[in-house]
Amino acid sequence: MAKYISENCFEYINWQSVYIEKVKVENNNLFLVLECVELTKEHPLNPFDDERETNELVLAFYDFEVLDSGYYDCSQVQKQTINIAKDCTYIEIPLLKLINDFTIVTENIKGKNKSSFVQTFEGFAWSFGEDAWGYFKLRYKRMEITWDSFYNE
Template sequence: MSKYISPNCFRNIAWQSVYIEEVKVENNNLYLTFEGLLITKEHPLNPFDTEWETNEAILVFYDFKVLDSGYYDCSQVPKQFRDYEKDCQYVEIPLLKLINDFTIVTEDVKEKNKSFFEQTFEGFPWNFGEDTWGYFKLRYKRMEMIWDSFHNE
């Protein structure tokens, strides 16, 4: 049994580039495992008076549905600065194929109500080359962040 379980706590995760170590889908739930996640000092389960990193953490998205999943292929774009939506070709692919080797750089809760959350995640889908930018959008009923300890605790 996990020591810390925090429901729907995205506003208390200080997102920085985080690599998805493991992906699992079971009973219509999506499990994303990270080496660690940085939580804000305002997080109700953070005992420190500053942002602090957890050790291994799992995000569980319950009753999830993939609304969009793919990447922007910019390999043919010679520009140094790219507008992914204008300059690059969007390639739609299944979520599990996209996030098999993925670093999340940013996330955004697009919609939240009593029934569900809609959230986007963007970052680097390493399996598809360095000139790509990945994107996926999920709808889920609730999320939990689960971990057992803090880094250097």
């Protein structure tokens, strides 16, 4: 049993290139094991007076649906400044194939109502080369992070 459990708390997370260690789908729920995340000092479960990294945690999306999943292939672009959406080719692929070797760099809640959240995640899709930028969009009813300790606690 996890020591800390926090629900629907993305506003308290500072994303800093977090690698997905493991992925599991079970009963229409998505579980991502992450090496760590940094929680703001305002997070209700952060007992410290500053931002603090957790140790390994599980990020769970309950009753989730994949709305979009793929990566932008920028390998053929010969420009110094790249506009990913305009210059690169978007290739749709299944979510589990995309996030098999993935680092989340940023996330954005696109919408929420009483019954669900819609959220995007972007980052490095390592399986598809150094010039691949991954993107996925989920709808879910509830998100939960669980962890046992903070780094340097």
